[in-house]
Amino acid sequence: MAEKQVKIAKGGSFLLEPTGSYRVFTPDDFTEEQKMFSKTASDFLEKEIIPILEKIEHKQPGLVPSLLKKAGELGLLMIDIPKKYDGLGESKATSMLVSEKMARIGSWAVSAGAHTGIGTLPIVYFGNPEQKKRYLPRLATGEILSCYCLTETGSGSDALSLKTKAVLSPDGKHYILNGGKQFITNAGFADLFIVYAKVDGDKFSAFIVEKAGTEGIQIGAEEKKLGLKGSSTCSITFENVKVPKENLLGEIGKGHKIAFNILNIGRFKLGAGAMGPCKVMLAEAIKYGKVRVQFGKPIIDFGMLRRKVADMAIKIYAGESMAYRIAGMMDAGLKSVDEDDVVKQMEIIEEYAIEDSIIKVYGTEVINYVADESLQMFGGYGFTEEYPIERPYRDCRVDRIFEGTNEINRLLIPGTILRRASKGQLPLFEFIARINSELEEKSKSRISKTSGPLAWAVRACELSKRVALYASNLAVQKYALAIQDEQEVMETMANMIIDTYAMDSACARTLQLIEDRGKTKTRVQMDIANVLCQESYDRINLLARNIITAVAGDEAKKHFKNLEKLGTKGRIDSIKIKKEIAAHFVEADGYNLSAS
Amino acid sequence: MKIGVLMKQVPDTETKIRIKDDASGIVVDGIKWVMNPYDEYAVEEALRIKEKKAGSTVTIISMGPKRSVETIRTGLAMGADSGILIDDPALEGADCYATAKALAKVMEPENFDLILCGKQAIDDDSAQVPQMVAEFLGMPQAMVIDKLVVSDDGKKATCYRRIEGGAKEVLEVDLPAIVAAEKGLNEPRYASLPGIMKAKSKPFKEINLGALGLKAEEVGAKGAKLKVKKYFLPAEKAPGKIIPGEPEDAARALVKMLREEAKVV
Known part of the structure; x- marks a missing residue:
């Protein structure tokens, strides 16, 4: 497994590329x-x-x-x-x-x-x-x-x-x-x-x-x-x-x-x-x-x-x-x-x-x-x-x-992304333009067609990227370069991005496991990915709303409507799934999902 | 000196053992495999002898499924020179006798001056393979040894073992002989990181029954003299009791329990 080629993706590109679209190295590959x-x-x-x-x-x-x-x-x-x-x-x-x-x-x-x-x-x-x-x-x-x-x-x-x-x-x-x-x-x-x-x-x-x-x-x-x-x-x-x-x-x-x-x-x-x-x-x-x-x-x-x-x-x-x-x-x-x-x-x-x-x-x-x-x-x-x-x-x-400090690092996360985007090193604004055009399409956006073994979680992840970037973009539009001084907004953006990377990485790993070992041996990882994605998605939505409220003024309503278009379909029963996740680790006497 | 070390891969001592539904064995899924701890002493002792006697070599020999390679490599990373794995589907179900037969067969042409191994494997705890290998090879054997001194000319070994009452028994054997290690023989070294990297390029061969010149009916389940009928976990131990109170009262209560409940006095 370790021999499989991992892709050398660009830094920060996880925000823009479809979840699980390339091979990554994981703790299953030692x-x-x-x-x-x-x-x-x-x-x-x-x-x-x-x-x-x-x-x-x-x-x-x-x-x-x-x-x-x-x-x-x-x-x-x-x-x-x-x-x-x-x-x-x-x-x-x-x-x-x-x-x-x-x-x-x-x-x-x-x-x-x-x-x-x-x-x-x-x-x-x-x-x-x-x-x-x-x-x-x-x-x-x-x-x-x-x-x-x-x-x-x-x-x-x-x-x-x-x-x-x-x-x-x-x-x-x-x-x-x-x-x-x-x-x-x-x-x-x-x-x-x-x-x-x-x-x-x-x-x-x-x-x-x-x-x-x-x-x-x-x-x-x-x-x-x-x-x-x-x-x-x-x-x-x-x-x-x-x-x-x-x-x-x-x-x-x-x-x-x-x-x-x-x-x-x-x-x-x-x-x-x-x-x-x-x-x-x-x-x-x-x-x-x-x-x-x-x-x-x-x-x-x-x-x-x-x-x-x-x-x-x-x-x-x-x-x-x-x-x-x-x-x-x-x-x-x-x-x-x-x-x-x-x-x-x-x-x-x-x-x-x-x-x-x-x-x-x-x-x-x-x-x-x-x-x-x-x-x-x-x-x-x-x-x-x-x-x-x-x-x-x-x-x-x-x-x-x-x-x-985690504060300095939080400033660095959106700060570096924006710097790279403005230098043309990261096609961030192209992706935001795509989100906007997806929102204008009459039919449901492309991502609603996500299918495959982990479809729900992957979709939540795709939607989260869009929600996070949609709201962040409004803040960038409003403050332009002065956004560096809006630390509360920067922090909120950082938190959305961190959550997104967590979801994207957990999904990518789980998809690989499903491919390598099949679903029956990946049950607990799938449960984890699902719960993680739902909770992160919820959090990102809340944070996005906070940003919109802070920066959009009278237009906020319109933007909230757009967030609704980026909503997940249905919910998973996280209480029940967490019981199953817990049962796995209690039985195993600890964390046993990495191969070392 | 040419030293051979018999090594077995066993479940990590902290593994939670589960029995298969049909009671035919343990569930091996998710088990972490390690070198049998008694064999670690054997490897360490072999390496120490090698360090003292210039030109010596240490070969690790194991019989088991493919995954045993990993554990052989640990021995190579500790400093052994080469490894041999006997791996053949026909070996499945071997008892101590069939295992010893195959191991002896692979060692015969190697002409080792000394064969070291652990006194027993901690998975089935049989403690029979070393003695049987010695018989098959017609070599002297010294079992459960916690101190080993090889003579300067490499012709004899003095072996020490603890016996009841804290006394020591001293055995002298002519080499080649087979010596089985007890805890306390030494403190096994770690596989160093550079050692691990070197292990990759050390000679290692895998052989099957055909290459060994044995027939399927002589080894494995077919050649076994012993068949395991059923595996089961020991009954769970009841929690201990703490008797509270002053020592005198507690002692009285304890005696009463031993007499009336446990009925042992």
């Missing part, structure tokens, strides 16, 4: 090798991390660095590093799958992720051959550990406003760094720092700073955080730090390209990785629900708890379908690119910036939802440290904040 990678990662967590979690969470000195080195020996830190520099040069899907397994313990995951992701990738993608040769082989094995220094006390979301300054020394051999960084993961033990600073105070640039033998680097005290207690988070001060000129990363004044592209990758990995702990929490909640007896029966037999199980599973199914779809497209694109052609590689990764933001927002909100609902299923015990949800509940809260 290769034998990917499953083996995944097993090594889970075994490592099971045997090396979980038994000593208490010590990790209390930051026993030297423990996390030694575990990172152990993980390095197994190859768990070298997935994204090219073979040429002693890495594995593996696919994004593999990298995502391993992140999912590592994410089971939040503080471990961010320590490893800060090293392999934001700490290593800037050199992978932007380092010169000399820098790559010097650092990557040692980063691959964990011999040296890295961290990423972008955020400052005064610049978080507004990263470009940072104040750290770099000035070339009079002899021209060094850059002299001065400034301070905030909330730096791995700062407590890192050997290498990827530091962003402005050359001469105005040219945004990046540097590789080695700790060994460098004077003037001061690491602050460990932050006392709500969660991720085992990970090191400190401030760092650079005082007249001499960085060899050769350690400038990329070009002077182009550091923002490094920062944003690396964040893009971090985003989809974070959103995808979040599905790992979601699956663990759901399984824990179901198992507990089976043994906890109240009113004479196991609480898992109560309808409200079953409804929770169903909703958690539905969101996990959607979340992983969304994430691996993009990993698959990136991999298909990257396969034909030379290992050294970084410009082309970045182009391919950047193509999916819209989806990266969507996956980040969706994945991190799903994990917060699942943490909350699974904790609820444990009742009072869930609130105690002795039971398994308390820690991930605290750990996942920051997911909505780092790697670009």
Whole structure:
């Protein structure tokens, strides 16, 4: 199955293309090798991390660095590093799958992720051959550990406003760094720092700073955080730090390209990785629900708890379908690119910036939802440290904040779509013109003729795309470029687009499964797609109405009429179907729909 | 040294076992398959010997359906050199005897200096195949071993096993011999990611009965001396009882229960 060609679609085109019209990569398509990678990662967590979690969470000195080195020996830190520099040069899907397994313990995951992701990738993608040769082989094995220094006390979301300054020394051999960084993961033990600073105070640039033998680097005290207690988070001060000129990363004044592209990758990995702990929490909640007896029966037999199980599973199914779809497209694109052609590689990764933001927002909100609902299923015990949800509940809260807040990412979603449409890179306005002409047709629009095994859900998805774009278009017409400042409208548009991508990805995956295995073996996935599509469609309609009300004034009535033309025929009984979905996962003792 | 390791693919220990409607076996749909944990010790031990004795090779041998390839590959990813899978529809329904016969046949021409395996497979828990293979090959056997020392000249092996009362029994066997691993023999390594990538290109062959020179009636269900009539799940265990109260009262209540309810004292 993994051999089937996936299509390299354009970023954002899911809004415009018919649902399920091309092959996508899904968690049903992992290769034998990917499953083996995944097993090594889970075994490592099971045997090396979980038994000593208490010590990790209390930051026993030297423990996390030694575990990172152990993980390095197994190859768990070298997935994204090219073979040429002693890495594995593996696919994004593999990298995502391993992140999912590592994410089971939040503080471990961010320590490893800060090293392999934001700490290593800037050199992978932007380092010169000399820098790559010097650092990557040692980063691959964990011999040296890295961290990423972008955020400052005064610049978080507004990263470009940072104040750290770099000035070339009079002899021209060094850059002299001065400034301070905030909330730096791995700062407590890192050997290498990827530091962003402005050359001469105005040219945004990046540097590789080695700790060994460098004077003037001061690491602050460990932050006392709500969660991720085992990970090191400190401030760092650079005082007249001499960085060899050769350690400038990329070009002077182009550091923002490094920062944003690396964040893009971090985003989809974070959103995808979040599905790992979601699956663990759901399984824990179901198992507990089976043994906890109240009113004479196991609480898992109560309808409200079953409804929770169903909703958690539905969101996990959607979340992983969304994430691996993009990993698959990136991999298909990257396969034909030379290992050294970084410009082309970045182009391919950047193509999916819209989806990266969507996956980040969706994945991190799903994990917060699942943490909350699974904790609820444990009742009072869930609130105690002795039971398994308390820690991930605290750990996942920051997911909505780092790697670009969900607010920033929500602005990026419609913002990027509009920018690409206006540049002619995405035929958005052509599609909107088509929606309008469909609405004018006397007969029911074309999409009402949707047929096939998942016709109802696919139709709801097609209609949702139209509703979302119809309403968004009215807002764009009204505000034009000033729409950037209408944050509430932008947020509403983002929410409609996120829902659409979730539906489209879940339907595409389910259609493929039906094709590959037949309907009888795809029952629960079909149920999930149907419920997800109905609920998303309802939500999108409500949001569209809010936008219309806000922007259309006297014309609102006319537009509401058009929305009615884009209505679904009939409704499915979501209460009943969720009972069936819940029964599946209760029987399976957890989430069992991905092949790893 | 030329080392062979017998390996079986079994359901993951956390698998929820379901019985087929006609009670003829377990439902294999959706099962996650892993290497029999006792065989993992055998693979690890083989790799450790290989690391000590230059020029040694480790071959993994398994009998089972096509999917067993995945588990053989795990062994290759851990560091074994090659793999052999005996896969033939006629092998379906084999008991320990028929299995051992086929395994012995495939190993005969390999002339291994040492054959390692797990003491039993955790699926059917028969613990008979290693002994039978030893008989078929006419080799000495050392079963349930938790420490193994191979002599420097590779001619002898000293094997340790726990016996009742915490004592150890020490066996010395001439090689070639077959040694079956008990828990505690070692701590199996993980399949490293680079190891997994290398496993793909390691020699692996699949052989059927014809190639083995065995007839269908000698192996599989037809060659089996034992037939499983029916599979069923064990009865569900009743929940335990907690006796509340002061230790003295609780003890009294416990004795009363043991006498009157359980009728064991």
